[in-house]
Amino acid sequence: MRVDNYKKRNEDICPGCELSELEIDFREAGTRFRLFPQSPLLTDYQEPETVWVSIAPWEIGPGPSDDRMYVVDAIDKDYYDGPRLPPYNGAINPPAIAGPDGHFDHLEIGTHEFEAAHMYGTLRFVLDIWETYFGHEIEWSFSDTFEQMELVPWVDWDNAHAGYGFIEMGYGKDDEGHKFPYNLNFDVLAHEFGHQLLYSVIGMPTDDTATPQFFAFHETASDIVAIISLLHFNSVIDRLLEQSSGNLYSRNELNRVGEESNTRQIRMASNDIKMKNVPDPDTPLDQLTIKQLHDMSLPFTGALFDLFVEIFQQKLLEKELIDPELDELSRGLTEKMDNEQQVQEAFDSAYEANPLGFKQALVDARDYTGLLLSLSWEQLSWNLTFPQIVQSLFNADQELSDGQYSVEIAEVFDWREIEY
Ligand SMILES: [Zn+2]
Structure with missing residues (x-):
């Protein structure tokens, strides 16, 4: 049902309207x-x-x-x-x-x-x-x-x-x-x-069947639940776009999860941590601290955050709100920081030309990611493994859009060295 709704909405999307079909609007x-x-x-x-x-x-x-x-x-x-x-x-x-x-x-x-x-x-x-x-x-x-x-x-x-x-x-x-x-x-x-x-x-494992993957997945999923939910505040979307001009690869309000004050945040969703930087997920649970389990979740959280940004950027490209050159340039940012200012200036003028289009693309990317995650998680059980999580995302993407984002899913997990 929700998949049909999504497809239908994509077909007759209204360029001027702010609320999508999935928008949660209980004003009445x-x-x-x-x-x-x-x-x-x-x-x-x-x-x-x-x-x-x-x-x-x-x-x-x-x-x-x-x-x-x-x-x-x-x-x-x-x-x-x-x-x-x-x-x-x-x-x-x-x-x-x-x-x-x-x-x-x-x-x-x-x-x-x-x-x-x-x-x-x-x-x-x-x-x-x-x-x-x-x-x-x-x-x-x-x-x-x-x-x-x-x-x-x-x-x-x-x-x-x-x-x-x-x-x-x-x-x-x-x-x-x-x-x-x-x-x-x-x-x-x-x-x-x-x-x-x-x-x-x-579901929930018992004390002797719980795995490090289960706990790490929980932290990742909960951070992403918080980020997607946050994007349901109109003021957050507007402020995010005003401040970043849609350049979500930059450090921004969205990727600082659990920000407690002007200088402290709990975790960075946008991080460059790979699996080799964190404890091996096959380590027995009793040899890991809570901090190590949180650390183990970071490459996964980073990959899912990147996937959301990739989906958003694809939508900007599809709607011709940015050109392929800017798309290419902004992706390389983590490696080539010298382009940072050039990328930001290009985003600034693209956003200024059509702020409403950017907003619609962001709402679409948010809802696609929310649907993707819900379809993915329904396939999983508490005894999940990291490769199963990634596979479930490919399956969900297949179901939602015949695999429109399979390349992006592969890219973000390959970059993190998460096997699937
Ligand atoms: Zn937690």
Whole structure:
């Protein structure tokens, strides 16, 4: 169904329209929240953007809560560890309550209620996006035990995690070293949702059957979930294009995942790390640290980010928004940095000539990548291997477009020395 929708949309794409057929637009029937697309510690993101989530105001209760998830704003709670699982039954702050019109965009920034609504609104927004790509409801991996996912906006912990039946948020630090809640950091929230999505789609190994590939894949997939989701904010797309003129090979806001402040970010999605720079994925799990598992995910994250950029650039070429010469020149950038300024100037004039065309190409590339990933992940199981992940992408591309991007898929994984 979603594949048909995609093909249909490609045929009669409207050059002037900003919303594609897959655009997630619940303005008619949904509920309003105000979300920070990136950490509000960043100079450009101090104002939240209003978004609509899919469900109607009367379907969202205090917390906020609905049939899929609920916020419990715990006081002095330790993070879940080992056998301890939801539900949390200790002391709580008063729940966030909708305004008289049923929406949650009236809450004041800086209150517990705003943070609770920000966590819920973000996760619901990201769930809507990925259920649209998957074309069906995502059944939680823990649905045998819990009907809803518990969301804990604050635990006094310098981390965040997703586990069996819950997502909970600790804190990062600002430039002065002060604690800043991750419940206001879209990337961190969306990344943790990515883990929950993956548990649901590919299943979960037991402690003795888990492999390094499984953990590394989880980190990659969760970062990419965050990046694709971020591109559903109109303000992010506009700012990204304004700042880069569509030259996404340059260092930009999109490829810094989990940016916490003006100077700190968690990972660079755009990196030049190859498999030879990270631990061997066949190393036994008990000989690897968490940091090494994260490192192992970087070539894969880099490859998928590059693939998204390649798809975008192909779309710019197809629509004749850039010429083949610029395409060629910009690809060589990682090797020949002296061309950097020339490439940027060429992008600047191409973008200036047709900003709306660039925006449409970016939205198309985003949705193609989202569909590609959802089709790919549906083929995988928790006992996946790196070559299987790459093969599943070739299969998904075949299904979506008769293999339109098979050359690009091969190129990005070859460059990273990821075998398939
Ligand atoms: Zn993670």
